Amino acid sequence: xxxxxxxxxxxxxxxxxxxxxxxxxxxxxxxxxxxxxxxxxxxxxxxxxxxxxxxxxxxxxxxxxxxxxxxxxxxxxxxxxxxxxxxxxxxxxxxxxxxxxxxxxxxxxxxxxxxxxxxxxxxxxxxxxxxxxxxxxxxxxxxxxxxxxxxxxxxxxxxxxxxxxxxxxxx
Numbered sequence: 398x399x400x401x402x403x404x405x406x407x408x409x410x411x412x413x414x415x416x417x418x419x420x421x422x423x424x425x426x427x428x429x430x431x432x433x434x435x436x437x438x439x440x441x442x443x444x445x446x447x448x449x450x451x452x453x454x455x456x457x458x459x460x461x462x463x464x465x466x467x468x469x470x471x472x473x474x475x476x477x478x479x480x481x482x483x484x485x486x487x488x489x490x491x492x493x494x495x496x497x498x499x500x501x502x503x504x505x506x507x508x509x510x511x512x513x514x515x516x517x518x519x520x521x522x523x524x525x526x527x528x529x530x531x532x533x534x535x536x537x538x539x540x541x542x543x544x545x546x547x548x549x550x551x552x553x554x555x556x557x558x559x560x561x562x563x564x565x566x567x568x
Contacts, residue, residue: 435502436478438524443474443566450535450546450560453520458560459546466491474566476500482509507531520561527568535560 445463452458465471469487476482484496498509502521509517523530535542535549536557542549549557 432478438526439476439502439507439529440478441476441568443476443529443568444471445474445564446567447563447565448542448545449563449565450542450549451563452559453532453561457563459542459549461545463564464545522563529566529568531564531566532561533564534558535562538562 445465448461448463449457450459463472466487469491470485470493472487473485474482475485480500482498482500484498485493486496488494496511498511500510501508505521507519507521509519511517517533519531519533521530522532536554539549539557542562552560
């Protein structure tokens, strides 16, 4: 009788051991699939194409092509699958200035954490294999918008609070 009890306990132990290994494997697979889903269409090199200032829904109030430095390589936003990235911007004499960051994607938001700890939250309006559209509150980026759209400087805060700066990027 004891012999059967020991065999039963060993078999039961093997069942629980094998299930836990399968669960770990299934959990790891699920995590990999989730990351693959989240990163779909985001990984790669993105070139800024257009900047629009507009309400979240509605027509653009201001719009201009992205101001790449003439005769230099175009600026690039690079998103890597290890959730790191880099923004390369041409500065004086076409020298590239790089800003490294970590990025995260969750439910319609794309956030960037710069090396100095600054966090930039964007609304992810569109992501496809060719186009990426990010929206930032215009009020938060007003100093960067004024050189492109001088009229923004004269908008009341209540009006500016309703607008977003949409950055359209292409692959």
